[in-house]
Amino acid sequence: MSSFSINVNGKAVSADIQPRTHLADFLREKLNLTGTHIGCEHGVCGACTLLVDGVPTRSCITFAVACQQAEVTTIEGLDDDDIARELRAAFTKEHGLQCGYCTPGMIVSARDVVLRMDDPSERDIRVAMSGNLCRCTGYVGIVRAIQQVVRDRRGRGLAAIPNGNRTRLGPSGSGNAAAVSAAAAPTPVARPARQASAVQAPAAAGATLKDPNWKPQTTFEQSFTVEHPVDEVWEFFSNIGAVAACLPGTSLAGEPVDGHVDGQIKIKVGPISAEFQGVADVSRDDATRTGTIVGAGKDKRSNSSTRGLISYAVKPGAGPGQTKVDLNIGFTLTGALAQFSRSGLVQDVASRIIAVFVQNLEARLAHKGDGGAGAPPTMKEFDAGALMRTMAVDYVKRAFRKVFGGG
Numbered sequence: 001m002s003s004f005s006i007n008v009n010g011k012a013v014s015a016d017i018q019p020r021t022h023l024a025d026f027l028r029e030k031l032n033l034t035g036t037h038i039g040c041e042h043g044v045c046g047a048c049t050l051l052v053d054g055v056p057t058r059s060c061i062t063f064a065v066a067c068q069q070a071e072v073t074t075i076e077g078l079d080d081d082d083i084a085r086e087l088r089a090a091f092t093k094e095h096g097l098q099c100g101y102c103t104p105g106m107i108v109s110a111r112d113v114v115l116r117m118d119d120p121s122e123r124d125i126r127v128a129m130s131g132n133l134c135r136c137t138g139y140v141g142i143v144r145a146i147q148q149v150v151r152d153r154r155g156r157g158l159a160a161i162p163n164g165n166r167t168r169l170g171p172s173g174s175g176n177a178a179a180v181s182a183a184a185a186p187t188p189v190a191r192p193a194r195q196a197s198a199v200q201a202p203a204a205a206g207a208t209l210k211d212p213n214w215k216p217q218t219t220f221e222q223s224f225t226v227e228h229p230v231d232e233v234w235e236f237f238s239n240i241g242a243v244a245a246c247l248p249g250t251s252l253a254g255e256p257v258d259g260h261v262d263g264q265i266k267i268k269v270g271p272i273s274a275e276f277q278g279v280a281d282v283s284r285d286d287a288t289r290t291g292t293i294v295g296a297g298k299d300k301r302s303n304s305s306t307r308g309l310i311s312y313a314v315k316p317g318a319g320p321g322q323t324k325v326d327l328n329i330g331f332t333l334t335g336a337l338a339q340f341s342r343s344g345l346v347q348d349v350a351s352r353i354i355a356v357f358v359q360n361l362e363a364r365l366a367h368k369g370d371g372g373a374g375a376p377p378t379m380k381e382f383d384a385g386a387l388m389r390t391m392a393v394d395y396v397k398r399a400f401r402k403v404f405g406g407g
């Protein structure tokens with residue numbers, strides 16, 4: 001983690017973040033400034049454009065820690081800005097937006113055009129705005145809106161500011177970035193260092209499980225309730241193989257020995273498939289009905305590694321015969337799949353995994369008389385996208401039933 005301080009929309013902000021966190025993620029996830037949109041995350045589409053020290057900047061390819069002490073202005077910070085206000089009205093009048101996804105970045109770049117260019121031609125505007133892509137409007141309305149604001153302002157005697165008061169053009173960032181300490185600044189050696197400490201193979205992963213200094217990058221909490229008594233659920237949780245069988249996409253390499261087990265988890269999110277091979281240490285405390293699972297694994301194909309800690313507490317639920325399970329989940333994902341560790345996406349996938357886990361758990365508890373043999377088989381690979389589609393179909397079916405009645 002690196003400590004850094006910036007000013008966002010006029011307010012001083014300090015935070016501890018991973019050096020690799022880009023500015024857009026920092027603003028959206030830590031400050032909830034979701035007006036900064038993320039499209040390509042490659043510096044191509046311009047959806048994430050904002051101002052760093054007054055200069056339009058791609059926040060998806062700008063490390064947050066490189067903006068040490070910078071003045072960052074997001075679209076939210078332009079609420080009371082004269083040019084942005086005039087542009088919003090002109091975009092509305094000229095149909096310069098449809099879905100609005102590109103609009104915050106468009107407004108930031110358009111504001112720069114209005115600020116800097118005295119009498120831009122249509123071609124000048126198109127060239128200046130060529131770093132902002134819109135998939136809806138066809139650009140005609142956007143260009144007209146910018147032309148209108150330039151015309152109106154010049155007509156009111158408001159001249160352009162040559163270069164928008166910039167002392168330089170080119171790659172933007174904080175003029176203070178040079179003051180960032182070597183420890184805080186992202187350097188080319190940071191990535192190899194992370195990879196070197198990542199899990200290399202299940203055998204090596206065992207060693208990393210014991211690292212007392214490890215702290216998860218992302219943590220969140222989830223709870224679920226099952227319709228079975230607390231003693232029954234707690235006893236079920238003592239059987240690691242049975243618990244693993246309820247987790248979609250999970251399989252164990254063999255029987256657990258002294259709470260230590262090798263296994264794998266297969267997961268699919270959209271076109272991305274990953275197969276994490278790894279190890280886990282499991283411990284539990286009968287007195288408090290709490291337990292922990294510490295695991296680490298590696299997906300060879302994407303060269304991604306993950307390490308996680310799940311703490312759980314099993315307690316009586318609100319209703320008779322119900323059990324509530326509270327989970328605290330912390331994990332770190334490194335390598336090519338790290339881009340999917342954005343907390344919103346991970347929590348969404350985790351919620352889906354847990355929903356399936358609870359279904360399987362209920363089914364196995366209901367069939368405990370036959371050792372779970374009558375329970376439906378667990379998915380061999382967890383497909384978050386397919387589950388999302390199934391849930392959508394179920395939702396539509398339920399809505400139809402509600403409106404039209406019947407089966």
Ligand code: FES
Pocket residue numbers: 037038039040041042043044045046047048049058059060061
């Ligand atoms: S999301 Fe930053 S340029 Fe596309």
Ligand code: FES
Pocket residue numbers: 096097098099100101102103133134135136137
């Ligand atoms: S208005 Fe939809 S992407 Fe531009």
